[in-house]
Amino acid sequence: MIIHSRLKDYTVHIEENLDFLLNLPKENVQFVIDRKVYDLYEKYFDSVPKDRLILLDATEENKILDTALAICEKMTEIPAKRNMQLISVGGGITQDLTGFVANILYRGIKWIFVPTTLLAACDSCIGGKTSLNYKKYKNLLGTFYPPDEIHICARFFDTLSEGDYKSGLGEVVKFNIMEGEDGLKKMENNIASLLTREKEKINQFVLSSLTYKKKFIEVDEFDRGERIKLNFAHTFGHAVEVVSNYAIPHGTAVAMGMIMADGLSCKRGLLDEEMIKRSEKILLQIIDIDSTVLDVDMEHFIKAVRKDKKQTDSAMTAVLRTKQDLTIVKDMTEEEVIYAVQYFKDLYQRKHLLLRRR
Numbered sequence: 001m002i003i004h005s006r007l008k009d010y011t012v013h014i015e016e017n018l019d020f021l022l023n024l025p026k027e028n029v030q031f032v033i034d035r036k037v038y039d040l041y042e043k044y045f046d047s048v049p050k051d052r053l054i055l056l057d058a059t060e061e062n063k064i065l066d067t068a069l070a071i072c073e074k075m076t077e078i079p080a081k082r083n084m085q086l087i088s089v090g091g092g093i094t095q096d097l098t099g100f101v102a103n104i105l106y107r108g109i110k111w112i113f114v115p116t117t118l119l120a121a122c123d124s125c126i127g128g129k130t131s132l133n134y135k136k137y138k139n140l141l142g143t144f145y146p147p148d149e150i151h152i153c154a155r156f157f158d159t160l161s162e163g164d165y166k167s168g169l170g171e172v173v174k175f176n177i178m179e180g181e182d183g184l185k186k187m188e189n190n191i192a193s194l195l196t197r198e199k200e201k202i203n204q205f206v207l208s209s210l211t212y213k214k215k216f217i218e219v220d221e222f223d224r225g226e227r228i229k230l231n232f233a234h235t236f237g238h239a240v241e242v243v244s245n246y247a248i249p250h251g252t253a254v255a256m257g258m259i260m261a262d263g264l265s266c267k268r269g270l271l272d273e274e275m276i277k278r279s280e281k282i283l284l285q286i287i288d289i290d291s292t293v294l295d296v297d298m299e300h301f302i303k304a305v306r307k308d309k310k311q312t313d314s315a316m317t318a319v320l321r322t323k324q325d326l327t328i329v330k331d332m333t334e335e336e337v338i339y340a341v342q343y344f345k346d347l348y349q350r351k352h353l354l355l356r357r358r
Contacts, residue, residue, distance in 0.1 A: 001210065003126050003146065004218050010146050012126065012210060014203060015153040018044055024087055024112065026052075028080035032071060032098050034058045034090030037116050040159050052078075058093040060246040063133050065141060071101045085110045091117035092124045092250065096142075099130035103145035113147040116156040118168025118202070119251045122175075122209040125150045127217045127227075137307045138238045144222055154202045163249060166286040169194060170251030173286065174258060175209040177279050178232055178326060184275070187282050195285065229326045232319040233257035236340060239304035243296045248289055255283050256344055261320050263343030264336055268329075270322040284351050294345055298338050305337055 001012040013020075021044040031048050035055040038045060045053070054074060056062070078084045086109060088098035095113055102111035115121040128146035131139035157165060172194065176183035186208075193201040213230065220227035237257030240248055248256070259280055265271035294301075305316055316332040 001207070001214070003214060005128060005146055006221055007128065007144065007146060008148065010126075010148050010150065012150045012152065014207070015151050018153055018155050020151055020153070021045070021089075021114070022047070025085055028078060028083055029085045029087055030054065030071075030075045030078060032056055032086065032088045032090075032094065032101075034094050034116065037090055037156075041156075056090065056094055056097070058090050060093065060133060060241075063093050063096055063131075065132055065134075068097050068100045068104075068132065071097065072105050075101070075105060082106045082109060085112065087112045087114070089114040089116060090120075091115065092120045095120055095124060096131050096139075099128075099145050099147070100132060100141075100143060102147075103130060103143045108145065111145075111147045112149045112151070114151045114153075117160060118157050118165055118206070119171055119249075120168075121152045121154075121157075122168060122206045123171040123213065125152070126210055126213060128221065129223075136242070137304070138241055140307070152206060154199045154206070157197060157202065163252070163288065165197065166195075166288065167249035167251030169286045170253075170255035172205050172209055173282055174233060174254055175212045176205075177258065177282075177321070178229075179212060180325075181275075184278060184282075188278065191282050191285060228328060229319055232321065232326055233261050235305055235308050235316075235318040235332075236260040236337075238308050239301050240294070242304040242307075243301050244293050248293060252287055252289065255287050256289075259283055259344045259347060260340035261318060263347075264318070264332070264340045265320045265322065267336070267339060268320070270320055270327070272323060275323075280347065284348075287348070289348075291345075291348055294341060298341065301341060302334050302337055 003010050026047060030052055032054045033056065035057055038055055054071060086098055086102045088094050099111065102109050113125060115125045128144040129142060130145055131142035134140040173187055176187040190201055194205060216227045216230050233254050234257060237253040240253040240256050241250060262271060262276045262279060266273055266276055315330055317328065317330045318332050319326055319328055
């Protein structure tokens, strides 16, 4: 797959096994690898010079400017300067940090990204966004700078925890729900296979997710119009991450955000209840959280919503589903935010009551 960008066209490769790692460039290259990934797959990186290897503790707390600048400092030791390459291996946090570095160092260097989480592979690896957290708020600093090459291999997903894997499914489900009736049917027919990590289905849905996203990012690369619709559920999802101190991973928070957004769509009369219930049946299969995590001061939640980078003024903005498409509402009230959060909490508690009765 080729992604067209005004910055540079770039390619996505689907790899059948991990041997491709052995053929990555080694000269004038800085590797930045998630420490957990390196520990699991160390044999594939034996030939990487130790002085050209940075092991990254990929946590939200480290997704900050200081970490990016530390990587820049290390890379200035490479004599090649603008001919150098950066190769990063890891999930979305690794991608955000290294993409930011690749953009700002020497005004842009070549960058190869290997996503090792389903979340990064099905969504964030394309589109060029790099985002850093600032003062505990999500993704307030960032640039647009895509990799030159992306290599996706579903073998990496075998070692993901159940929580991290289901987090990735959150974005897969999001793209299909956004697609409407056809996407929802595909999800209903295949969620069981995806939950058991069938490689063929994973590759199929990674490609379909990227193909769906590609349509938005190629017409609105810099997020000024149509691409904003891809933020469906993210206004709520990012707030969930903040109030949970990032204990809830991104894709899971987005899945929760979809339920909250749909609850608000129903309240506004934008979406049929039958469509919402079908979506919720799928989403509840991939959400597994401590039900007390949202027992927080709603002022804190609303403050996090207001800090979301998509907000344009004092009114609150969100992307909601309608019967035909998606719409950007710019008049969401605090009362509606409270309603949406309570809607999710009530639904999730009913789910656990039913499980206990069984």
